[in-house]
Amino acid sequence: MLRRTGDAIATALVASVVLVILLHLLPGDPLAAVLGDHPVAPDVEARMRQHWATLPAIFGGLLRGDLGQSIVQNRPVATILAEHLGPTFLLGALTLLIDFTAGLALGVWSALHPDTMRARFVGAVTIVGYALPSFVIGMLLVWVFALKLHWFPPGGVSDVLLSPDASFASRLVDHLWHLALPLAAMVIATLAVPLRQQRSAALATAAQPWVLAARARGISPGLVAWRHCWRPALTPIVTLLGLWFPMLVAGAVFVEVVFQWPGVGLLLAQATADRDVPLVIGGGLLLIIAVQLGSLLADVLYHVVDPAQRHA
Amino acid sequence: MTARVSAGLLLLTIITPAAAQSVPRHATIVYAVGREPTMPIPLFTAMFTENEDLADQMFLHLAVFKPGAQVTGDNALAPALAKSWHRIDPLTLVFDLDHRARWQDGTPVSAHDVVFTWQLANKTATDQSRLEPIAGVDALDPWTVRVRFKRPFLEQLYTFAFLMQPLPAHLLERVPPDAIGTSDFAKHPIGNGPFRFDHRVPGQLVELRADTSFYLGRPSIDRVIFRFVTDANTRQNLFLTGETDILDHVAPASLPQIHDDAAARIVNAPSSDLVYLLFNTRAPNDTSRIHPIFSDPRVREALTLALDRPVIARTSYGEGTPVPDAAQSQSWAWITAGGFKPAPGNLARAKALLAQAGWRDANGDGVLDKNGLPLHINVMYPASSAPRHTIALQVQQMWRAVGAEAELDRIEGSVIRGRVFGGQFDVWINVAVQDPTPTSLVQSWSCQSAHHLPTTNFAGWCDSTFDRLVGVASSAKDQPAAWRAVLSRMASQHPAIFIAAPSSIVAVHRRYDNVIIWPSRAWLSLWQWRVRPDAALPRDR
Numbered sequence: 001m002l003r004r005t006g007d008a009i010a011t012a013l014v015a016s017v018v019l020v021i022l023l024h025l026l027p028g029d030p031l032a033a034v035l036g037d038h039p040v041a042p043d044v045e046a047r048m049r050q051h052w053a054t055l056p057a058i059f060g061g062l063l064r065g066d067l068g069q070s071i072v073q074n075r076p077v078a079t080i081l082a083e084h085l086g087p088t089f090l091l092g093a094l095t096l097l098i099d100f101t102a103g104l105a106l107g108v109w110s111a112l113h114p115d116t117m118r119a120r121f122v123g124a125v126t127i128v129g130y131a132l133p134s135f136v137i138g139m140l141l142v143w144v145f146a147l148k149l150h151w152f153p154p155g156g157v158s159d160v161l162l163s164p165d166a167s168f169a170s171r172l173v174d175h176l177w178h179l180a181l182p183l184a185a186m187v188i189a190t191l192a193v194p195l196r197q198q199r200s201a202a203l204a205t206a207a208q209p210w211v212l213a214a215r216a217r218g219i220s221p222g223l224v225a226w227r228h229c230w231r232p233a234l235t236p237i238v239t240l241l242g243l244w245f246p247m248l249v250a251g252a253v254f255v256e257v258v259f260q261w262p263g264v265g266l267l268l269a270q271a272t273a274d275r276d277v278p279l280v281i282g283g284g285l286l287l288i289i290a291v292q293l294g295s296l297l298a299d300v301l302y303h304v305v306d307p308a309q310r311h312a
Numbered sequence: 313m314t315a316r317v318s319a320g321l322l323l324l325t326i327i328t329p330a331a332a333q334s335v336p337r338h339a340t341i342v343y344a345v346g347r348e349p350t351m352p353i354p355l356f357t358a359m360f361t362e363n364e365d366l367a368d369q370m371f372l373h374l375a376v377f378k379p380g381a382q383v384t385g386d387n388a389l390a391p392a393l394a395k396s397w398h399r400i401d402p403l404t405l406v407f408d409l410d411h412r413a414r415w416q417d418g419t420p421v422s423a424h425d426v427v428f429t430w431q432l433a434n435k436t437a438t439d440q441s442r443l444e445p446i447a448g449v450d451a452l453d454p455w456t457v458r459v460r461f462k463r464p465f466l467e468q469l470y471t472f473a474f475l476m477q478p479l480p481a482h483l484l485e486r487v488p489p490d491a492i493g494t495s496d497f498a499k500h501p502i503g504n505g506p507f508r509f510d511h512r513v514p515g516q517l518v519e520l521r522a523d524t525s526f527y528l529g530r531p532s533i534d535r536v537i538f539r540f541v542t543d544a545n546t547r548q549n550l551f552l553t554g555e556t557d558i559l560d561h562v563a564p565a566s567l568p569q570i571h572d573d574a575a576a577r578i579v580n581a582p583s584s585d586l587v588y589l590l591f592n593t594r595a596p597n598d599t600s601r602i603h604p605i606f607s608d609p610r611v612r613e614a615l616t617l618a619l620d621r622p623v624i625a626r627t628s629y630g631e632g633t634p635v636p637d638a639a640q641s642q643s644w645a646w647i648t649a650g651g652f653k654p655a656p657g658n659l660a661r662a663k664a665l666l667a668q669a670g671w672r673d674a675n676g677d678g679v680l681d682k683n684g685l686p687l688h689i690n691v692m693y694p695a696s697s698a699p700r701h702t703i704a705l706q707v708q709q710m711w712r713a714v715g716a717e718a719e720l721d722r723i724e725g726s727v728i729r730g731r732v733f734g735g736q737f738d739v740w741i742n743v744a745v746q747d748p749t750p751t752s753l754v755q756s757w758s759c760q761s762a763h764h765l766p767t768t769n770f771a772g773w774c775d776s777t778f779d780r781l782v783g784v785a786s787s788a789k790d791q792p793a794a795w796r797a798v799l800s801r802m803a804s805q806h807p808a809i810f811i812a813a814p815s816s817i818v819a820v821h822r823r824y825d826n827v828i829i830w831p832s833r834a835w836l837s838l839w840q841w842r843v844r845p846d847a848a849l850p851r852d853r
Contacts, residue, residue: 027724027726154552155546156539160555164511258546274726
């Protein structure tokens with residue numbers, strides 16, 4: 001595990017260097033975001049640029065743990081990222097929670113009822129959701145549930161008119177009301193993957209001799225599914241969880257943009273368009289760290305779910 | 313409506329029968345803006361509209377526009393922070409500040425604040441060219457300010473009184489200029505205008521509250537919320553679901569949907585926007601040389617005549633969009649009292665002009681060429697602009713009819729600045745926001761601006777006759793006639809193809825009365841909007 005952690009740190013460092021260099025190779029000028037097409041005298045432009053970190057300064061800052069200042073917002077990158085992390089984490093965590101509970105349950109259920117109409121229907125619906133781009137799903141949800149039915153707001157994280165003195169319960173209900181559509185878009189776009197992974201793994205496991213033996217012993221189908229099918233079929237799901245873990249911090253850019261969910265995805269999309277290099281680097285680093293953490297988490301979970309790994 | 317009127321009170325003032333009901337206690341405006349106004353402090357706005365619009369709610373100008381929005385002469389503006397002014401001589405104006413004016417911490421606004429702000433502007437302003445005509449500013453007494461100019465010109469009042477939004481000296485004098493942007497003052501501004509800063513939720517909103525002791529009268533709007541929504545579709549959805557009260561920059565394609573919304577009213581405000589295809593007169597790969605195609609005025613004229621500009625304007629910006637022949641947005645409609653009458657397209661004349669200029673289809677490929685150089689034109693525009701893409705497609709098709717081949721170059725906004733400032737383009741589809749004053753033409757179209765930085769004369773266009781006429785117009789008695797001559801000269805030289813002077817289409821919730829939207833600094837009168845008591849929403853009560 002120590003070696004694995006060391007590898008993760010080294011990979012994160014290399015990825016950071018590549019990210020910084022790639023960003024500097026991108027065409028475009030942050031001055032466009034700061035000034036539009038307003039002209040400024042060369043000395044004023046030079047004065048503005050001298051406040052912007054150069055490549056060596058960015059690397060120096062990173063080594064000291066300082067992510068620097070956003071060019072466009074003129075505020076510390078760390079502060080800006082921290083402000084956007086909460087909404088992204090909330091959306092990502094709930095998506096993962098639903099995907100890896102409902103998705104897994106539906107996957108096992110589909111495996112146990114492979115030839116029923118209901119299982120085929122669930123499979124078809126989720127695969128349609130997976131096939132559609134998330135922003136299309138988002139726009140459809142907005143059109144139906146916000147513009148036509150007026151059941152949910154079309155965007156944002158909370159009601160801007162809600163009093164700062166509103167009770168915790170009011171604020172919670174308001175947040176959940178705003179969360180409904182983006183969360184639905186995320187889940188519809190992703191649910192098919194854990195479902196199908198779990199279904200395939202459970203089907204393969206169900207054909208194993210120990211499952212057949214359990215059934216032959218007269219153990220109930222539910223218990224067979226829980227005790228003998230589900231856990232051995234978890235390994236590919238753990239891999240998936242590791243891969244999707246960065247969603248917690250990077251969000252889903254398209255869904256955040258469509259719903260103007262003020263998370264890291266929306267922030268990074270805007271920062272990239274603005275060529276706000278320090279902010280993009282800060283967000284990119286966050287993502288790299290999340291990828292490495294996800295990978296480490298998967299390794300740890302392998303040990304938990306697979307006894308063979310523990311003893312290896 | 314005459315052109316003068318349309319250029320005038322830029323919008324719509326709807327007077328309703330006197331309502332018997334009491335004014336809603338918490339009349340609210342929620343306005344979604346495309347980017348976060350992170351620095352709504354005069355002098356520090358970096359000229360971003362969102363910053364300026366928010367600053368306008370908190371910081372008064374010395375004087376503001378009058379209906380008509382002309383800016384020449386000493387009577388052009390209406391009093392604001394300055395209750396009056398008088399002229400000492402052609403180079404000197406004296407302003408009397410309103411004694412009742414207070415900063416929102418209770419300190420009186422004084423002449424010292426004005427002098428301090430002027431001194432600060434000299435150290436920090438992004439665009440120093442606006443200050444260049446001013447020789448000096450000094451306080452004659454606590455409420456009297458004397459302003460001396462370097463030369464006589466008709467827009468002295470506008471140059472100082474509108475552009476000057478004083479900052480509180482007592483709060484900022486001890487803060488180094490470079491540190492003001494990150495100071496506590498920037499985080500929680502204290503102004504002297506109709507609204508006080510209330511709170512900011514980073515990345516989401518800024519809320520302002522009415523200053524109930526505002527000396528010009530309590531605002532009829534109690535709170536204004538600037539909500540940040542970067543995506544235009546979401547801004548529209550928020551308006552249609554009633555979460556916001558104003559939707560600006562409405563695309564013509566969205567109009568039917570907004571017309572169907574019973575709570576919405578469309579307001580067609582004259583705007584300062586001008587849409588044109590700018591010909592680069594310098595070679596993109598070596599700006600010290602002339603452009604091999606566009607340095608010839610006959611080619612520029614031919615390419616102009618090849619276009620059916622009214623059709624392009626209509627399909628891109630909607631029915632009735634004016635088409636100017638020179639750099640004239642609707643905010644300068646007073647120059648041509650008869651309205652916009654564009655010269656018609658003429659395909660035969662366009663072909664003849666190109667032939668005269670030596671362009672022939674030597675190899676029979678349908679594209680004209682001259683000395684081996686094909687009439688191949690790169691047309692650059694930002695990928696994010698749907699109207700400009702519509703324009704580009706039509707231009708491409710219409711130019712094909714005269715043997716010109718347009719290559720559409722749809723690029724990101726952050727890349728365009730470098731290309732434009734470096735002169736690396738053939739044709740650029742630009743949307744310029746014109747200053748209220750036509751003397752600003754020198755910034756983009758004069759010989760001086762072609763050769764000196766900073767400049768917005770990106771094409772390097774230079775015409776000494778045009779420059780001379782601008783000089784004459786700057787101090788002419790008959791302002792409309794003088795500026796007509798300037799624009800006429802420009803139209804004859806075809807430095808660009810002027811496509812449209814579009815209106816600013818704004819959707820506003822129907823419950824507001826007294827809706828006034830200005831062509832420049834649109835929301836200056838927001839504090840005077842009113843919510844009709846019989847139409848108030850729960851958030852207004």
